[in-house]
Amino acid sequence: MAALDELTTEAPAEPPSRGLGPGRALIGVGRRLWRWLTSMRTALILLFLLALAAIPGSLLPQRNLNIDKVNQYLAQHPTLGPLLDHLWAYNVFASPWFSAIYLLLFVSLVGCLIPRLRAHIAAVMRVPPEAPSRLDRLPAHAESLDLPGDPAEIAGRLNDLLRKRRFRVKVREQAGGGLTVSAEKGHLKETGNILFHFSLLAILIAVALGSWYGYHADRLVVQGADQGFCNTLQQYDEYGLGARVSPGSLEPFCLDLTSFEAKYLSNGEPSVYKAFVDYTLGDGPAKSTTIQVNHPLRLSHARIYLLGTGYAPVVKYTDKYGHSQTEVAPFLSSDAMQTSSGVIEFPDANVDPAKGVDPNHKQQVAFSGIYLPTVPSDPSVGQSAFPAERNPALMLTEYQGDLGLDAGIPSSVYSLDQHQIDTGRLNKVGDPIQLKPGQTKTLSDGTTIQFLGTRPWATMQVRYDPGETLVLVGAVCLLLGLIVMLLGRRLRVWFRIPPQGPVTAGALARSVYPGFTAEFESIVQDTRADQSRPTSRGTQ
Template sequence: MSYLRNAWRQLTSMRTALVLLVLLAVAAIPGSVLPQHSVKAEDVARYYQQHPDLAPVLEKLWGFDVYRSPWFSSIYLLLFISLAGCIVPRLRDHARAMLRKPPEVPANLSRLPQHAAEISVGGTPAQAMPQLRGWRKVVREQPDGSVTISAERGFFKETGNLVFHTALIGVLIGVATGSLGGWHANRIVVAGAETAFCNTPQQLDEYVPGAWVSSGDLPKFCLELASFDATYLESGAPSSFRARGVVTGDQQRSENFSVNDPLRLDGANVYLIGHGYAPVLRYTDRYGRSQTSATPFLPASDAGLTSEGVATFPDANIDPKATGDTRDRSQQVAFSGLYLPTAPAKAPFVRSVYPAERNPLLVLSFFRGDLGIDAGVPRSVYTLDQRQIERGKLKQVGEGKFLKLGEAWTLDDGSKLEFIGTKQFAVLSIRHDPGEPIVLGSVAFLLAGLMLSLIGKRRRIFVRVRPDAADATRSLIEVGGLPRSDYPGFPEEFTSIVQNLQRADRS
């Protein structure tokens, strides 16, 4: 029993709370360094490509979903319990201190840090009362005929501390509420009416509901990315991003939104978190049937918006004269490579020199074979299935090709690929967080509590007034002062009170 009691005391100590707070901040670092599924799933996929050995290990350690990991939640829960255990006893003690009357005046005021020897003033003990305006005062008559005044102020410091730490618990509650009762989803959407999507789990690229959320709780709306405009400085640095969304369904509206100005809907906010280009490719197979693809090429991590991706045509090369399901998977085609919005003037063409489209160029490789999309195994639509390439079921045919806007590429079997244009795409994050108002209100109280704790200085003033034996019309006043917390300005405040008593006598 004593072991549990000591463990509880250690957990609810302020030192443990501070350690847990620091530990929580340290535990959040991987969430800032590593890409997160909840923020941008395509960055996680790119990390897998760049670090094929390390990424699976990090996945097992929840490195790509830090804030939902068991170890982060454990620290979070322990911090919550520790703060609550710290605050409740302090709140009880503070309430008692505020309700309790200031203590009796000490018998020997000269022992206090601040002391003024007996001052002869005219009038009665009420002479001292105006000088202590704003203080909690208690006047007591003593058996020897003297009158004492106990004054106290500065409770704002402890009040501010309690408000600050209570608000910190409010922040934790708000975050937990958002995690359990909220949801978030990502969707890459190409500009145009034909790529509009509805807010259902099946049409979202990634959907992560909270524990208290079901698919029926999602607000019903459809969204079309009508347009997207990006401007850049001559240095290549971004200047502005602005998208226009057309919302249909239960909510009918058309509105612009940008990076720091989300599209606010009933039950969800739509944030713009990324963008890029989707090359529009038209492939005409050997039977003369044409298909058009506008697949997003995902930007790499350079300032020129160099993008990589793949355009697949799984229904190519089907004999129109055949009946039934005659699709030959070995004749499926795909084009993989880079898109450079502004290609350099000369080779090598591996990196764009400017993010806007000034000299667009496609660098593509042609693949033919089984794309592996019918295997029922989850895979990225932005890269080729490397397992199919390793097994020899998907093979590169011939050399790569550079395609400028409007150019065509005639392949070995007479089929043709045309680069007919590009479209803008945007990466949208759709979120609902019911904990946001709680967090916002808690942060406001947190700042208010911090200010109160800084301006509040607990201190006491003791005054003893007794009749002057030499002159019955006058009184002798002795004053003592005691700071209850670190307050460098208390000697000046004490001296000012004593001087005001003397001035009041002269007036």
């Protein structure tokens, strides 16, 4: 009953605890959020989220890469397209939510790595710890090591032996007159780990710099001073600008393709591609250089790469009024043998000089063509036999009517508008013709077409990435850190040398690895085999 009374008796009321003020509560919440943000688990989650966030940028057209495809997608998806546009789906890598994940990942890595770096530096500067009191409880241990000599001699031999094995060694005197030898190695493993993660951080910074301040653009350049280009967006076939790059910030230069050298192996594979170019920087003098594959022209804020080559037929057309026009039309290659196809357009043909341009004029002329640098022995094959011009021929099909150039709709310069053909506004005329260089053909309406020859063209890519050097250094350091991290082994070894009696030893690994026990036994065997060697006395 007494016990029951004790249990049912109310406990005396505790004095009310002093509540935390709002300032301290906010500080506490902030600390917990900071600890959560700077944990390695959070960094991995953010890295996974960043990969997920990049998926829309790979699946959907992006404005900084191809604005025409974005507009086409919006036209094809009138309901979903505008909704995705509000979510920055067509400019993913400059969107606020992608930038937020990127910034959080950056802060998480910095907050995670700085304390680890400080702890690692402190661990490297610290001497190996004292030997545990019970070495026999360690994962690897050895007892009854009968080593000759007094404790100082034994400690000296152990010191020399372990230092040869790249251990850091500390000899300590004990209260009872004995000695302990503490040895440690493997800090390089943690160094590699930290180097790996800092390299990853450097790559993230470099990618951000390239995304913000880098750009790329492609241009097909035909040989000739009249076919050159300057570094302006209007003269590129396609381009992509970084989030912080404006059209006016591009490096001012102009470039002309003066000649092109291509050599091929017997099987048609290219062996040499050389583009000989003239270029000017701003108002500076013209300079000449050679651009090869993997050997770009390096400017201060641009790299000009050679990507490919092909042929541009030069065709002269004389209409029924005697007006002649000459066009240089680059044809695109469809196979490794440079079988090429393209379109040659004459929108100003067949205009009566007495009447001028008629708004209802529907006698425009175009030729759809295939160019074979080397006509095969069987022309019905329809493909070139070799990429070099050994037996060239140009096959053309004439079309007359409305080319659709005045409709205001973007169209390809390498193919005819199929809609114009399907609607009957552009009609095929006559049979296909074949021309050799220098040949002239009179068409059914009395007009003539002459194949003057070809000019080589080269595809140039202009790129600027301010983070490319940092990416290279970061990638090399990342691989180096990964190798060191995987190959490094963290190991501590202790020897206890009593004033009299056998020596005991023990070892502990930061993480048990295959070969840990064998390495410890090898150290013990070397210790026993090292009994007769002169010792270095003294403690550290």
